[in-house]
Amino acid sequence: MSREVPSGWRRVDLGDVAKESRSRNADFRIAEDRLVGVFKDQGLVPMRERVRGASVERCKLVRPGDFAYNPMRINIGSIARSTADANLIVSPDYVVFSPDINQIDGIFLDYLRKSDAWAAFVGNAGDGGVRIRIYFEHLARFRFNLPPLHEQHRISEILASVDETIAASGAVIEQTRKVKQGVLEGLLTKGIGHTRFKQTEIGEIPEGGRLLS
Template sequence: MRDGWQQVTLGELFEPSNERLGDHDAEPTVFSISKHDGVMPADEFFEKRVASSKLHDYKVLPNDAWVYSTIHIDEGSIARNSTGVAGVVSPMYTVMRWVSERDDAMYGELLLRSAKMMATYSDNARGSINRRRSLPWSVFRDISIALPPLHEQHRIVDLISAVDHATKTAEEEARSCAALRRDAIDSLINAHDSGERVSLGQLGTFERGKRFTKKDYVPDGLGCIHYGQIYTSYGATATETISFLPESFRAKARLARSGDLVIAGTGENVEDIGKAVAWLGEDDVAVHDDAYIYRHSLDPAYASALFASTAVRSQRAPSDSKVARLSSSVLASISVPVVGVDAQRQIGALMGSLDDAAVAARTAAALRRDLRSNLLTVLLSGEHEIPPSYDKLLGEVAA
């Protein structure tokens, strides 16, 4: 352990709070703890009310207080209430107050939600059934951690906050590009709508892919697309796959060639069904039977954008549909505006530019998340010290 670092227990940083709501006139916000998003309203997290109708026994969670789930803490369910609102949590949670005056609570948040601490929680959990193992306060408080001196804690918090800000900026840019793309598709198609309609079946043919099993996949070989790769795709076009089949499967596979659309015929929810991506790779690609190949006479990038338009999505399936799969007959019957070839190319090119910008922003965000993870691992372990000269920068920013 480097000079200035000290070994402390979590019980020296926190003290538990068992204050209950008791009798109340107005119902407070009921919180839950997400492993990714921290403290958040429970009905937002679960998308429905899960709290008891009687809250008098629920624990009070003040703003800036800490809380963790005794059975899910090793998955990341520990956080500080930074919502700015006091509320309550289920009695199953452990509520704590930060009491250390010699340490930075924001540094504590970075440490307690780190990958290393997740492993520590798991190692110290009690019980024999995996999903029901718990970490009670009596065990949590005795966990020993190494803390750097306060000035170094400040440096680490500031540096990670800067990376977080840069990541958030990139994520917002990606969302803006996606929103602009959604709006632009309908506006551009409507602007070039001649009033004529034609069915997708008149413009091309639909063929369902061929079924493969997990054991068929190999590390490299014939590229294969399945529905999951389509609805998680950011762009309107694709040139690479993440799944492969043996080359010997080429003869019996159903292949998409360059320019064909590959359409998700199923999905985890209705919104995923019918998403399309234009295959523009040099080599043909196999398509799984949870997707369709659409061989058509449209500009490929435009065709992909068309499938994201309101004109197509509104006919794909009712918004409240429970249908898990689209049929080729439904796809073929969808009517679309007649748009000239030059306009198709212009729309496709614009969509491609927006896709490129969104992908670049998402890539930047992903790289910054990786940077954050690597930085945090090194800095929390004490393997590397941010130089004292960083304190001058902190002072200048504060001024």
């Protein structure tokens, strides 16, 4: 990310605009069916019953808008922002942090963590040997250019619009693929302009056609 800061923007560390949350489910307010894991490209996903622990008492609380991540897998993208309208819980081993909404928009931060600068930072941060662990004390040092809130909101809106366009294009591509497959199957089995067909072990084929062994 460029060192030059646009007018009205400021250089900050993540720790300046977000704080780690260590709240736990000590009084069992959150039921075990609200236990989620974080998976790359899937976000916060309900945990299967067979991988749940015996108790959710020590699980960490994830409030709406909070971020949660696996400290051993954040370098491959296992981090997500909660868009749920109620509290969730995650493994005690996870890290949870809350953005300061008076300084940074959560959606803007969610896009920021998909940037090349973020990927480069988490690729070099953390403690450990073979399996690097990146706790919030490390992540808090991520330094970036922060726009004013109104500009953050506008940037998020633009990027959301791009995402919608990509999703719509993907749907069109998939539908086109299905149409192509249907045309391909039709041409390969019924040819062009044939009106009379005969039944074979692989289905109908034009009369005059033959099967090749």
